[in-house]
């Protein structure tokens with residue numbers, strides 16, 4: 091539905107995976123129970139007794155970034171064309187409603203000294219998805235993380251997602267899709283390379 095281009099942003103905030111040591115699952119369960127009861131949900135039914143605890147565990151899962159080992163390889167052959175990994179599925183939680191937004195990421199980069207392990211490009215999407223997010227920030231964080239990790243000649247990230255806070259409430263705009271871009275290096279500054287990247291994106295489903 092909307093198109094947001096983040097390539098003109100200034101330097102994004104530093105990207106450091108956060109340490110998460112403050113999870114109190116019992117308190118989260120109690121809070122979930124309080125919220126459901128405040129919403130007049132009857133929890134005194136056998137099959138719902140565990141619902142607050144399940145809800146708490148589900149949110150822990152949704153808000154816990156995965157641990158992974160970033161792998162990179164020497165670009166011994168000097169590959170200098172665009173690499174695109176397309177259609178990486180992700181889900182995140184919008185920080186305004188704590189409702190999911192669900193979609194796909196297309197990650198492009200132009201190698202310099204290093205080649206990325208391709209699975210790394212999928213892992214980094216999950217790293218920034220499993221937290222309260224706004225799509226624009228998540229797009230920029232993925233791009234900046236790849237720049238930091240690999241020092242490539244260029245990075246281009248496109249996210250397309252349906253936000254359930256728009257589909258299930260508010261305007262009830264079911265089926266709408268929000269697209270965001272972040273570009274760094276030659277994919278931002280070199281017009282031919284940028285056009286080539288955009289052309290590759292246009293050819294994707």
Ligand SMILES: [Zn+2]
Pocket residue numbers: 184185186187188189253255256
């Ligand atoms: Zn929202």
